[in-house]
Amino acid sequence: KTSGVGGSNPNLVINGSMQVAQRPALTGQSGTNGAYGGVDRWFNDIRNVGTYSVSQSSSVVPEGFTHSIKVQCTTADASLDSNSYGHLTYKFEGQDVQVFKKGTSSAIPFALSFWVRSSKTGTYAVRLRDNTNARYISKNYTISSADTWEYKTVIFPADTTGAIANSTASGISLYFWFS
Numbered sequence: 001k002t003s004g005v006g007g008s009n010p011n012l013v014i015n016g017s018m019q020v021a022q023r024p025a026l027t028g029q030s031g032t033n034g035a036y037g038g039v040d041r042w043f044n045d046i047r048n049v050g051t052y053s054v055s056q057s058s059s060v061v062p063e064g065f066t067h068s069i070k071v072q073c074t075t076a077d078a079s080l081d082s083n084s085y086g087h088l089t090y091k092f093e094g095q096d097v098q099v100f101k102k103g104t105s106s107a108i109p110f111a112l113s114f115w116v117r118s119s120k121t122g123t124y125a126v127r128l129r130d131n132t133n134a135r136y137i138s139k140n141y142t143i144s145s146a147d148t149w150e151y152k153t154v155i156f157p158a159d160t161t162g163a164i165a166n167s168t169a170s171g172i173s174l175y176f177w178f179s
Helices: none
Strands: 026-029 032-037 039-047 050-057 068-076 085-093 110-116 122-130 135-143 150-156 170-177
Touching: 026 032, 026 039, 039 050, 039 068, 068 085, 110 122, 135 150
Parallel strands: none
Antiparallel strands: 026 050, 032 039, 039 085, 050 068, 085 170, 110 150, 122 135, 122 170
16 A cells, blocks of 8 residues: 555556646647646646647546546647657656555556547557656557547556655656657
8 A cells, every 4th residue: 555545456646537627728838848737737748849738628528537638739840850749747756656666576567547539540659757767668559540539558567677766756757648
C-alpha cells in the first residue's frame, strides 16, 4: 500500500477522469510553450507544432464518463522537424510509484489503460520517463477509427534498473505524444 493506493490494480493517476478543472482552458498556445490548463494535473507541452487549445469537455466523453480533456490543433505547422513535438504530460510523485518496486529484483510491470479519440487514425506513442535516473521507455498504440472513443492498454515491462526516489518530487512522467 502506497500513499493510500492499494490492491493489485491501483489507479495512480489523480484526476484521470478529467472531472476537476480549476485552471482556465489554454487557447492559442504556440511556439515553444508548456503550461497547465484545461484539466488539473495535466501539462501540455509543445514546440513548433502549430497553435493548440486545451480544454475540459463535457459533451465529447467516453461512455461511463462525464468529462474528457480536449487537445485541439487550431493552426497546423506543415513543416515539422526533429525539434518539433507536442505531448500531454502527467507527473507521478516518487512516493506514489513505489508500488512498482522499480530498481529492485522484485520490480513489476506498469499497465496503462486509457480512452483515446482522435480525428486522425494511425500509430501514436506513450512514454514513461524515470525522472530519478533519466531513463525512458516508449510504447506504441494504434487509433483505428477516426472520431471514435477507443479503449487501450499498454504494458511497460518491469524495470530492475534504478530505483525511483521515495519523495514528493516527480518520480515518473507519463507523456501522451500527439505531434
